Each structure stands twice: as structure tokens, then as C-alpha cells.
Amino acid sequence: MKVERMRGCDHPAGCHTGEVPTHASATVGARFWLLVEHNGPWASHLDDCDLPPEIHALIDQASELGVRPQLIRRPGRRPGTDAPYRIIVADSAARAPWAAVGFFENPTDLDLRSLVRGVVPESCILVKEPLFLVCTHAKRNACCARLGIPLARVLADSQPGRVWETTHVGGDRYAANLVCLPHGLYYGSMSQAAAIAAANAYRHGEIVLDRFRGRAGIPEPSQAAEHFVRVHTGELSVGGVAVESTRSDGDVTRAIVRLGNVRFRVVVERAVFTTPCGTACADTIATYRLAALEPFQCGTPVLT
16 A cells, blocks of 8 residues: 655744745746546646546646646645546647636547637637635655645635635745646745735736745746846836847856836846755756846847
């Protein structure tokens, strides 16, 4: 019999307090999303979960197509999951990111190839309100459940009908983790108050820089460059800052970042942050530091 041990910190409070840097740590591979409602229990990995064969087949197809699969469930007490299955898909890479929901007797009827082409699959309806995912995946890391479950319940009271518990989103060391869809905005080391503030800001098209991990689907150096431009300028609108180009040489990345009619040359360097507590979640955290940032007007030669 296989016994799964919940991995987590060996201290009561630890590093999940916002004291460690969270910027430039959003999951790079999450450009497209597949969210399948399943009320659990959740094994440590999706392949080991007790799911109907057709759900496993859909998850396998998603992985092959580069779509990030997640199991989701409502916070609090939940009934069993029966067909038809609620499935949400999202495109965080689109010029105008979107999410859509459908109900399927047979989940393999969902056309995931449409999703990766940027098209809303048949039988799915666009979701007008943002969605919030809170990682509560205890079998991956006990801290995600210890911190995520109460946060999800409080956030659900603040954002009724928009909040889901979810499986591993990447970055256990940043528990509690919050993902805002459809844009794929990641937050980490979230307190309940910080989560409510971030969700309210997102509903108004803005980002809260405190504990912001970055936007999913974007390389980490680009996330770092965007972060430092936002810090420098105070720009908080979700679409207000865009990385136009990057060039990396070892641990150093040079980027051109646009904000309105102004572009910035930004240089970021990989760095290592030693956590103040040394835990099972992370003894050190890979991060980025700002080496240089200067504005210039559009039309100036780029990356010379």
C-alpha cells in the first residue's frame, strides 16, 4: 500500500508571511488552462487521483497540447461530483484573455484544440466575471492546505461564486497561492486581507504589487522586468506594461518594456535569497534583482 506523506514546513509560521521576495515566480508554462470540477480527495499528482477514465483521458490530452490541467472544487462542504462535469477553460495568452465554462456528460467531447487556437470551444459559454483559484492541495504540501483552505473560505465570502480551491499551481514555498483568471496573475504568501485586496483590485483591472508573483506564461526574466517598471512608475493596470523584447546572456537579461508612449531599458540579474527560517518548503529562493532601468522615447534604437 502506497502511503503519501504531506510535505510542508517544520515551523508554525515560517516563511509564508510576505518576508521573502515573490516577484518573477509565476508558472511559466501556464498559458492555457483546463479546470475540472472534482470534489476530491486529491492525490499528490493528478495521474494518481481517483478520477473517471474520461477525465484522465482529457487531462492527458491537455498535457500533450500544452494546456495546464487543474482540479477545482468549491470552498467549504461539498457534495459529490457527478456528470455532467463542470469544466472551465481559459486562455491567458490571448490579446484579450478569456475564460469559458461548459457542462459535459463525456468530458472528451470538449475540443481542447480549439482552446490552443484561441477559440472558445463549442458548448462553452464565456465567463464575464473573473475567477480566483486558491491552492489547497494538501497531498502536495501541507502548507498549501493549512494556509489555503481558510483563505479560500474567507475570499469566497468576499467574492461569492468566483472562488475555487485548486490543485498544485506551482510554488509551494509561496503558500498561500492565489491565481486570478483569465489573465493568469499569480500572488504568493497571501494573508486573507491581502487576498481580498488583490481580488478587488483585479475586478477593477488592476494589480497589487505587494506579494505579486507575476503573470503566468511569461519567462521569469520578463516577469522581473515588468515588475521593476511597475515599481518604478507606480503603474498598476493589468495591461499597462508590456515586455517587447529580451536578450539573455547567462544570468543577465536585458529587456525593452513599454508603458504607454515610453519604453524602458531594463537589466535584471538572477539572484538567490536565503530564507530566514530554513524550511522543508525552501531553504533558498531563486529571484531577480534590478541592475539598471532607464526610460527612452519610442523610435530610439532598441537593445544596442
